Structure formats: structure tokens, C-alpha cells
Amino acid sequence: MSKLSKETKIDEVLRVIYSSKSKTTLTKNQVKAIEGEFKRYQGNIKASSSVEDFIKSTTPKVKELLERKNNEAVRSEINKQLRENKALQPGVLSECVILRTCAEIFKLKSFIDIGNSPMSELPNTIARFINTGQTALFAARYVYCNKNDTSTFIIQYGNPNSADGAIILHTDEITLEVKNLPALLMDKDLIYDECGKIVKEAELIEKYPTYMKYIDRFNAETSILDTLGSNYRLFQNDSTLCEKQELVEMYFKDKPVDLILTSVKDKLIAIRPKDLNFIFKDGSPLIDVSGSEIRPVGKNLKRTIYTPNLFRSVLSDRGIEIIGEVCRVYKDKLPKDFIKNGRGKTTPTRYYLHPLFTVKITPNLSTQMSDKTLTYIDIPIKDIEQKKSGIAVHIDIKKTKEQIKSELYLD
Numbered sequence: 001m002s003k004l005s006k007e008t009k010i011d012e013v014l015r016v017i018y019s020s021k022s023k024t025t026l027t028k029n030q031v032k033a034i035e036g037e038f039k040r041y042q043g044n045i046k047a048s049s050s051v052e053d054f055i056k057s058t059t060p061k062v063k064e065l066l067e068r069k070n071n072e073a074v075r076s077e078i079n080k081q082l083r084e085n086k087a088l089q090p091g092v093l094s095e096c097v098i099l100r101t102c103a104e105i106f107k108l109k110s111f112i113d114i115g116n117s118p119m120s121e122l123p124n125t126i127a128r129f130i131n132t133g134q135t136a137l138f139a140a141r142y143v144y145c146n147k148n149d150t151s152t153f154i155i156q157y158g159n160p161n162s163a164d165g166a167i168i169l170h171t172d173e174i175t176l177e178v179k180n181l182p183a184l185l186m187d188k189d190l191i192y193d194e195c196g197k198i199v200k201e202a203e204l205i206e207k208y209p210t211y212m213k214y215i216d217r218f219n220a221e222t223s224i225l226d227t228l229g230s231n232y233r234l235f236q237n238d239s240t241l242c243e244k245q246e247l248v249e250m251y252f253k254d255k256p257v258d259l260i261l262t263s264v265k266d267k268l269i270a271i272r273p274k275d276l277n278f279i280f281k282d283g284s285p286l287i288d289v290s291g292s293e294i295r296p297v298g299k300n301l302k303r304t305i306y307t308p309n310l311f312r313s314v315l316s317d318r319g320i321e322i323i324g325e326v327c328r329v330y331k332d333k334l335p336k337d338f339i340k341n342g343r344g345k346t347t348p349t350r351y352y353l354h355p356l357f358t359v360k361i362t363p364n365l366s367t368q369m370s371d372k373t374l375t376y377i378d379i380p381i382k383d384i385e386q387k388k389s390g391i392a393v394h395i396d397i398k399k400t401k402e403q404i405k406s407e408l409y410l411d
Helices: 006-019 028-043 051-057 060-066 069-083 092-105 124-132 202-207 209-221 241-253 308-317 363-370 401-407
Strands: 110-113 140-146 149-157 165-169 172-178 183-190 259-264 267-271 293-295 321-323 326-330 339-341 348-354 357-360 376-380 385-387 389-397
Touching: 006 092, 006 165, 006 172, 006 259, 006 267, 006 401, 028 051, 028 060, 028 069, 028 092, 051 060, 051 069, 060 069, 069 092, 069 110, 069 140, 092 140, 092 149, 092 165, 092 172, 092 259, 092 267, 124 140, 124 149, 183 241, 202 209, 209 241, 209 293, 209 389, 241 389, 267 401, 308 348, 308 357, 326 348, 363 376
Parallel strands: 172 259
Antiparallel strands: 110 140, 140 149, 149 165, 165 172, 183 389, 259 267, 293 389, 321 326, 326 376, 339 348, 348 357, 357 385
16 A cells, blocks of 8 residues: 555545444543533642542543543543643544544554653654654654554644644555534634724735635624624625635645544544535535634734724723723722633633723732722733634534445445
8 A cells, every 4th residue: 555645545544434333432422521520620629630530529420431441542631731730622632532533443452642651662663753744743642553563553633733633554644634513614813993893914815815705794884893792694695605615615725634534423524625515416515614703702812902092992981990001990890791710710810891801810900809998900001912803614514424425435
């Protein structure tokens, strides 16, 4: 097989996956149960912990799931985050499950945690690949292999700038992007002006020209301020299938991904990026992107306030005073949802003066808030951060593994 083209090897990977009837090592609901228990547990501890302590404290159902032999990567991820007292990264357990399932389909018996294993313990073929690969050196997290035959092995990466994983088949690296459906295919930050209209920055126009018509329509119809509390759908009832396909094609145009791995009804499926816009004989598309949207409040922040006039206006509307270099917030007039917990945490980490303007809770701010002799808290303006908005492309697959195989990847 080593002399075969990479495309032929990708065909072989598809053949093996679609020939398998194996279920994923954990169902989506089981992953959610583990994530929920992790959040509960972490909220009740004050310092770093370990996966062993977590397993002892969790429910019998979750304990049984975590103690299964084939959930090594799940345990390792939980242990790492508990040791560092950090929340689980969104989707990381699903990545572990999908790639572990793929390893079982390829009958790879050995699991290696790269971060906790000396390079000398790795089979030579794998060690050489990790030392010479463009992304593997800094991103390789876990490996699945057969130590007596390393012609095929799977790597799970851990760097956001790399692929999610790869199947190495006779020296060819088949890069993988793992999606937990329904999935966020892309989430691009946007900024807005003093009137709440999205700014079409030069980089946005150059890299994402397909987005421009949706941004133009948004700016003509509404603004960030007018859509707070809801999201603006990209597609209308009369949107064509071609319009929807454009967004997907643009995302993968320059993205070095050979296969997308996901699960449908707890069965592993793989899709070539070029096949995402496949239309079945009955006229229905393989994927659904109708949930794509512009989010007035995105996930990310700018460290400084970039619309100072808007900042003053919305704070004035909320009865928050700007006095010199601070914002004075009166405790008897705290905005709704002023105090918010951190992601995956049960303790407050931020104050929100407005959905678009937020500040990290510092010891000084916490002391002011708890001081009953003070009727207000003063927040330094220099510490206030501003939310960006975002445009998000969501995908889902409505077809079963059997339907995909019968029309798209039939042997």
C-alpha cells in the first residue's frame, strides 16, 4: 500500500469505516453526563485534584463509564484539567471518543499518552514522525497503534492551530477534523461601530467574501444593539441551496483537512470535505447549515473599549456613572445578570456592566462588592473589555451512516 497514492489511501480509510458497524465508545448522552459531573465536581473543590478523586466522588453510572479500559484519553483529559484546575475544553471529550472509536475500527490495540511517556518508549516509526512532522512535535497528544506493526497509527492532536487528529497510513498523513454534531463549523469574530453596525474590515473582505452579502443585509435591517438577546439568521425561507453550499466551500477552500470524522446515531462516519455538498437522489442535501447566524455577542473579547461613545451611551441608560477614570455602579441598581460564573465554573469570575462590556472580578472589586458600608463599586475603565460579535456557520447531518454509504461511499 505504501506505493499507492494518498487519495487511494483515503478511499481505503473510508472503506474500512463504512464497513464497520461498531458503535462509538461512548454515546453523546454519556459524554454529556461526564461533562456535567465534571462541572459539578470542579465547582465544589478549591484546588487541583485528580481523575482518581473525581471517579471516587461521581455517580455509579459515570464511574462505570470512566473505568472502561477504552476510555484512557477521556480519563487523561479530565486528569490534566483537574491538575491545572481548569475547565474542560468544549468538544475535547467528543474528540477523544471519536478517535478512540476510529482506532478500534482499525484494530489498533495500544494507547500512548505522549505527554506522560518518554519518547524512548515510542515505537521508532512513530517517534520519527512526531519529531519531523510539521504539526506533531508541539501538538501530538495521544497515539493509537500496534507496537509490533506501526504501518498504521492514529494521532490525536492538542493544538488549536493543527488538525484534530491524523491517520498515518504507510507514511501518508491523512488529516482529520472531528465534529460533534450539530457542530460549529466556523466562528469568525466581527467588530461593530458606534452605531452597532458590523465593520467590514479589509481582512474580512479578502478572506471571507461570501460573508459580505449577509453582513450588508444585517446592517441594512438591524444592528448589534437591536438584536441583543437573539441571533440573526443568515438564511431566509427563500435562500437557495447554492447559497448555503457557498459557505461550506469557502471554509474548506484553504483548510488542509482530508477527512471529517463525526458520529450519527452513535456510529462513526467520515466525509471528504469536497463531499459535504453532496445531494442525494431524492434531492435532499447531506448537510444542513440553516442554523448559521450572526451573533451580536460573540465568544471573544477585545481587551480595550473600541466604541467609546456607544460605551458611554449604554452605561448612561443603565444608570452607571462615569467619574474620571472609573465607572460607578450602584449596588441597588445592579444591571440584570451583572455577576456571571466562569465557563465550567460555579463561582463568579466577571461583572457585566452591559452584555457588550465586562470586567474580570479582581480582589479589589470583590472587596468593594462585599463591603456593606459601600453603596457602589468603582470599576477602572482601563480594565473593562468589550465583546466582539461573530458570524457562525453551523452544520448538521440528517442522514444515517447506511444512507451515506449507499449513495456516496458505496464499495
